[in-house]
Amino acid sequence: MLHAVIMAGGSGTRFWPASRNALPKQLLALSGERTMIQATSDRLEGLVPAERRMVLTNQALVSAVLEQLPEFPNQNVVGEPCKRDTAPCVGLAAAMIARKDPEGIMAVMPSDHVIGTPDRFRDAIRAGEKLVQEDASRIVTFGIKPSYPAESFGYIERAEPLQAAGVAAFQVARFREKPDRLTAQQYLSSGSFYWNSGIFLWRASTILDALKSHQLEMYEHLDRIAQAMETDKFQETLAVEFAAIKGTSIDYAVMESYPNVAVIEAPFEWDDVGSWQALERLNPSDEHGNTVVGSHYAIDTKGSIIFGQPGHAIVTIGIEDMIVVQTPDATLVAPKSAEERVREAVRLLLESNRNDCL
Known part of the structure; x- marks a missing residue:
């Protein structure tokens, strides 16, 4: 089954003073009447039911998130005891999903993006799901066709095309860190690079295996948390083991070295809403x-x-x-x-x- 994981742990400091520790950017309405996290959940309607949507956020924000997303079961909003970047966040969600649904596929997305064409977003997620179903070891990411030589995004270089229904999909040649201006211009001119959207699709078991291979110490902490799930020791174990993890991004932990990554050229309108402009x-x-x-x-x-x-x-x-x-x-x-x-x-x-x- 398809599950959705919404990452909502950021503090949104570039949106100060509207964004605060107690009410960060993802809980604000910056475009339209719905807050950013509400809009993220809204675009999953008809794709993933609320009982298979999960939010991972700062522990102090759990109540605020549940207030904004009353359709979510309480246990589906998970509070991280401390900030440890996206790889532990993804790993924790994968461990929780894999225990309930060993064959489960995860769509992972930030809570603070604006996507202006939700129907196309859902179609792209469905296409990515099929790519994962065809090859259980495959990881799928979504690339944004660059419109200017941005220095603030990581880039994805595409390789040979893949067969995918209704979307343009490619094998990934490599990931690139945030470039300088000249390099970004070269990426733009080549036509073979995408901005890294930070949206991913994979089997929960596949990303756990990848973390075990590439980040064994992190995996061991996450496995101990998983073993305590649905016991009265869970919160205590989560607090101790999660804090012991050395935080890093999922891009660095897995994506940049994983051999089987596909990129779908995003057919939807996208904005990462990174700053006031x-x-x-x-x-x-x-x-x-x-x-x-x-x-x-x-x-x-x-x-x-x-x-x-x-x-x-x-x-x-x-x-x-x-x-x-x-x-x-x-x-x-x-x-x-x-x-x-x-x-x-x-x-x-x-x-x-x-x-x-x-």
């Missing part, structure tokens, strides 16, 4: 190029991003290409060109003991 892609702009979420009154304001609380009036005068974010207890004002430095602001507040703003 993503709002320009996800929301309409006014006649002066301003993107506004909230109540904004502009005087000589151009090309700016304004994000505020409902009913709170934001007035700007004589600004251009700026980001202005208002929350009840913190405000950010920055040029769009400096948006990557929002992380510096978070570090500054942490060093200043302003945890109340984080």
Whole structure:
């Protein structure tokens, strides 16, 4: 059977001050009325029933996630006791699924992507499922056809084509780390590279075997957690064994060295919503190029991003290409060109003991 795993452990620091430890980016509505994690679950309708959807998140966020996803059984929202990156997250989910469904196939996806064509997304997942059913050792990933030479994404280089119904699929030649500008331009020009979407499909048993082969110490910790499932020692074992894992990404742990990976050229619209400027892609702009979420009154304001609380009036005068974010207890004002430095602001507040703003 097909299962869905939603990874929701990120803190979304680049979306401060709207994104906080207690309410990170994936629990915010940045595009439309539904929050990002709700939209992620919504697009699984008709593909994977709620009882086979799972969320892995920060332990402190379990209640908030369940509140936003009331259709999920409580046991399907799993709280990680500490942050250990995506490989332990994936391994824990795989161990839980494999105990219930030894032949189960997992579709793994982040909780904070915007996909504008959910029907095509579901079709692509079904095509990937068939590729896994044809070859149980195969891992499937989804590549985004690049539209500009991005330096902030990892890349996938494709090799020979594969037969797949309704989608373009290829064997993967290799994975590439985030490139510099010149290398990214070369990737774009070649036409044989994709952005790595971070969406995967595999049998739960296959990814567990891969972790056992490539990350034995991690696998052993995960196996001890699996052995304690459905016992009164589970939470205690999870806390001890998960914390003992050396965190790393699933790309580094498995994908970059695994010999049998296929990539499907994503037929769906995709945005990873990585920073405030993503709002320009996800929301309409006014006649002066301003993107506004909230109540904004502009005087000589151009090309700016304004994000505020409902009913709170934001007035700007004589600004251009700026980001202005208002929350009840913190405000950010920055040029769009400096948006990557929002992380510096978070570090500054942490060093200043302003945890109340984080």
